[in-house]
Amino acid sequence: MTKLQAKNIVKHFDHNGNSIVALDGVNLNVEEGDFICIVGPSGCGKSTFLNIVAGLEKPDSGEILLNGKPISDPGPDRTMVFQEGALFPWLKVIDNVEFGLKMAGIPKEQRREISHRYLDMMQLTKFADSYTYQLSTGMKQRVAIARALAMDPEILLMDEPFAALDSQTRDLLLVELQLIWERTKKTIIFVTHNISESVILGNKVEVFKNRPSKIKKEIIIDYRRPRLAEDENLQKYYHQILDELKSEVIARTKDEIQ
Amino acid sequence: MTKNIPLKKSRGSIEDAANAALLISTFIGVWQIVFMLGIWPKISLPSPAMVAETFAKIILNGSLEQSIGITLARLLGAFAISITLGTLIGFVMIKFKGFGKTLNSFSAGLLSFPSIAWVPFSILLIGFDEFGIMFVVVMSSIFSIMISTYSSIRNIPPIYVDAARNMGAHGVSLFRHVTIPAATPSLIIGLRQAWSFAWHAIIGAEILMSIVGLGHILSVGREFLDMSQVIASMITIFAIGLLVDRFILNKLEDKIRKKWGLDNHR
Numbered sequence: 195m196t197k198l199q200a201k202n203i204v205k206h207f208d209h210n211g212n213s214i215v216a217l218d219g220v221n222l223n224v225e226e227g228d229f230i231c232i233v234g235p236s237g238c239g240k241s242t243f244l245n246i247v248a249g250l251e252k253p254d255s256g257e258i259l260l261n262g263k264p265i266s267d268p269g270p271d272r273t274m275v276f277q278e279g280a281l282f283p284w285l286k287v288i289d290n291v292e293f294g295l296k297m298a299g300i301p302k303e304q305r306r307e308i309s310h311r312y313l314d315m316m317q318l319t320k321f322a323d324s325y326t327y328q329l330s331t332g333m334k335q336r337v338a339i340a341r342a343l344a345m346d347p348e349i350l351l352m353d354e355p356f357a358a359l360d361s362q363t364r365d366l367l368l369v370e371l372q373l374i375w376e377r378t379k380k381t382i383i384f385v386t387h388n389i390s391e392s393v394i395l396g397n398k399v400e401v402f403k404n405r406p407s408k409i410k411k412e413i414i415i416d417y418r419r420p421r422l423a424e425d426e427n428l429q430k431y432y433h434q435i436l437d438e439l440k441s442e443v444i445a446r447t448k449d450e451i452q
Numbered sequence: 453m454t455k456n457i458p459l460k461k462s463r464g465s466i467e468d469a470a471n472a473a474l475l476i477s478t479f480i481g482v483w484q485i486v487f488m489l490g491i492w493p494k495i496s497l498p499s500p501a502m503v504a505e506t507f508a509k510i511i512l513n514g515s516l517e518q519s520i521g522i523t524l525a526r527l528l529g530a531f532a533i534s535i536t537l538g539t540l541i542g543f544v545m546i547k548f549k550g551f552g553k554t555l556n557s558f559s560a561g562l563l564s565f566p567s568i569a570w571v572p573f574s575i576l577l578i579g580f581d582e583f584g585i586m587f588v589v590v591m592s593s594i595f596s597i598m599i600s601t602y603s604s605i606r607n608i609p610p611i612y613v614d615a616a617r618n619m620g621a622h623g624v625s626l627f628r629h630v631t632i633p634a635a636t637p638s639l640i641i642g643l644r645q646a647w648s649f650a651w652h653a654i655i656g657a658e659i660l661m662s663i664v665g666l667g668h669i670l671s672v673g674r675e676f677l678d679m680s681q682v683i684a685s686m687i688t689i690f691a692i693g694l695l696v697d698r699f700i701l702n703k704l705e706d707k708i709r710k711k712w713g714l715d716n717h718r
Binding site: 248249250268269270272273274276280281282283284285293294296297298325326327328341345 | 611612614615616617618619620621625629630633634636711712713
């Protein structure tokens with residue numbers, strides 16, 4: 195069943211008075227339970243696309259359909275895990291996880307129960323009453339994932355959530371995220387510039403073209419899970435994506451020099 | 453490790469108290485020496501003991517307590533008005549961006565406007581009464597509150613707002629649960645500044661406009677050539693300013709900064 199559909203999404207930006215085309219007709223079909231990874235050269239508009247799906251930005255034309263219905267505003271049915279720094283420093287870990295539930299008007303006891311369940315899943319139970327500055331970057335991202343999952347969204351959006359992590363923590367979270375995906379059967383859209391991340395996580399990898407962006411190629415990765423970073427068999431997918439991306443990165447660099 | 457922290461803290465506060473005591477006794481000592489050198493006549497520069505005597509006198513006859521009470525009541529009343537109105541205007545400035553930007557520049561000009569310069573205006577507009585004094589205090593502190601509200605909210609990292617909207621917060625709930633708490637550490641700094649402006653203003657206004665209050669006993673001291681009373685009033689004004697800033701506003705700011713993780717904890 196089609197969960198989410200992006201139809202011909204176009205987005206311009208103003209840059210020093212010039213209009214730059216960031217997205218030039220992005221079309222994407224996301225099936226229920228898909229784990230979609232979007233890779234592309236930096237600045238290609240993949241985060242912009244995710245923000246549009248989240249409803250935080252509006253497209254100039256085109257539309258996003260969720261379960262067949264068009265959406266335009268942000269909503270708890272599409273929760274986002276941001277790159278970093280999006281936890282609220284004035285709230286304890288557990289209150290951060292409960293924030294969306296509170297906004298949805300869910301009673302306190304039920305909120306506690308739900309948030310404890312997700313803190314438990316992310317192995318954060320011990321830190322429920324800590325403030326976020328007391329956590330490491332990896333733990334903060336785990337809280338962010340728990341917070342997004344606690345809303346029980348239709349789709350989980352992830353915008354380079356592991357970019358700021360050290361490689362050991364990232365490898366660990368890459369495995370954890372696959373387990374969570376299998377356990378919760380969530381539909382996930384995951385944006386990254388890191389090819390191996392996309393190969394490990396995605397069952398479909400969408401390669402974005404350099405600006406003006408659209409989807410250049412979809413690569414299906416049908417391989418057992420949990421996938422590990424060091425798995426040799428993933429190399430062929432890695433190279434397949436790398437080949438697609440190489441020319442885009444070169445084009446991007448040329449843009450930047452000129 | 454956790455056991456060491458309170459120990460270290462109490463040692464720190466004992467040290468602070470010792471340093472303060474040393475500073476105060478040095479000051480009194482120098483004062484006493486200058487007094488004994490007889491450079492100025494007694495009437496112009498009394499000894500510390502004479503000032504202490506005056507302190508005892510005005511405390512015993514109740515005039516000091518009464519003055520402190522009246523001054524603080526005026527100040528708190530005016531400061532409450534300032535906070536309420538200033539915050540509301542700050543919110544309006546955020547809501548209407550063009551208006552906010554213009555008003556922000558004007559307020560910045562009025563921020564450096566001397567509080568005493570409001571006195572003649574206030575006397576002619578309102579009169580020599582409580583409201584006239586409070587008007588001066590409000591005008592001296594409200595711009596600081598307005599500017600701080602405006603800039604604190606404008607400087608909130610957009611990611612907090614994005615994250616909150618993403619989780620379904622909007623309108624009043626977004627404002628209450630994200631905008632206000634995110635702006636709080638910066639709002640407190642504005643509050644401290646406004647308090648210090650208000651304190652300057654009330655003493656100035658009372659010297660010129662009042663028949664009771666701390667500023668008034670200061671000015672009575674001058675009229676009766678009673679330097680002891682002038683110095684005693686000054687010490688009282690200094691002490692209250694210090695106590696409020698150190699033990700209320702600074703504590704509050706520290707607490708909030710700590711909770712937000714803005715201080716270095718190691």
